[in-house]
Amino acid sequence: MTSPRHPLKFPKTVRVRSRLDFAAVYERGVRISDGCMSLIVFPNDRPTSRLGLAVSKRCGNAVRRNRLKRRLREVFRQSRAELPTGLDFVVQPRADTPVKLDVLRQSLVSLTRRAVKKLAERSREQQTTEATNGNSTAGDES
Numbered sequence: 001m002t003s004p005r006h007p008l009k010f011p012k013t014v015r016v017r018s019r020l021d022f023a024a025v026y027e028r029g030v031r032i033s034d035g036c037m038s039l040i041v042f043p044n045d046r047p048t049s050r051l052g053l054a055v056s057k058r059c060g061n062a063v064r065r066n067r068l069k070r071r072l073r074e075v076f077r078q079s080r081a082e083l084p085t086g087l088d089f090v091v092q093p094r095a096d097t098p099v100k101l102d103v104l105r106q107s108l109v110s111l112t113r114r115a116v117k118k119l120a121e122r123s124r125e126q127q128t129t130e131a132t133n134g135n136s137t138a139g140d141e142s
Contacts (some may be wrong), residue, residue, distance in 0.1 A: 016052030036107040041115040
């Protein structure tokens with residue numbers, strides 16, 4: 001948790017770190033993209049949202065990739081108040097992604113809003129299919 005003195009820290013508890021967590025997000029998450037980055041979102045059972053980064057070598061040399069990762073972490077850290085909680089985010093920047101903070105922040109926030117809507121639609125679809133399957137099996141037993 002963040003302490004009152006440092007509300008904008010980026011501790012390990014808000015990072016997607018393990019291979020299993022990344023795999024869960026990739027397999028069962030919702031993917032949304034724009035011209036800047038691709039965002040994969042999956043609900044977690046935690047009170048905070050977490051960020052994972054997947055920056056490929058196509059994004060440039062090590063200096064550019066590390067700068068991009070620092071900027072993405074900073075954007076997430078500063079935008080945490082605007083982002084919903086209880087989600088795991090994996091960000092995959094595109095090869096020609098600009099490194100400006102304003103562009104990255106706008107992209108992350110808009111993609112997050114779209115992903116949350118898509119998650120809500122998916123959960124509604126699952127609930128309707130479960131309700132339909134539950135009703136048909138109950139009628140077969142009578």
